[in-house]
Amino acid sequence: MQEKAKIQxxxxxxxxxxxRLMIAAxxxxxxxxxINxxxxxxxxxxxxGIIRGLLKxxxxxxxxxxxxxxxxxxLDLPNTVDAVHANITYGNGVLVVAFPISEQTIPASLMLQKTGAKHGEYVGHTGHLS
Incomplete structure (x- = not known):
């Protein structure tokens, strides 16, 4: 019998x-x-992040x-950021978000696009990720 996944x-x-302001999780x-x-x-x-197929x-x-x-x-961010132009990567089980620091916060809801097996990204800016 499978148990329902708890939120961690x-x-x-x-x-x-x-x-840039970066977050790794x-x-x-x-x-x-x-991932949202x-x-x-x-x-x-x-x-x-919502998991599907627990213990499949x-x-x-x-x-x-x-x-x-x-x-x-x-988390309350320590700087104002432009979320629309964030770069996000997900690979090897680690999410990395790089926000450009801006004069005012520009809100956004961002979804990653799959780029390979268990890998994804959101590219809001053509600049560097780190």
């Missing part, structure tokens, strides 16, 4: 350069199209010391 708090790293087990990144007008970041094709779970599952994280 995502640990993050937040760092910045002179013109481990979110293993997802498909890129199951939002920034509201108040500079509040919301990251959601697993006949007998013998040891369960860590879990993949649905993820959620909210």
């Amino acid at each position: 708090h995502v640990p993050i790293k937040v760092y910045r350069s002179a013109d 481990p979110m293993p087990g997802l498909e890129p199209e199951d 990144v939002r920034v509201d007008a108040n500079g509040h970041l919301i990251i959601d 094709d697993i006949k007998e779970l013998l040891i369960d010391e860590w879990s993949v599952g649905s993820y959620h994280r909210e």
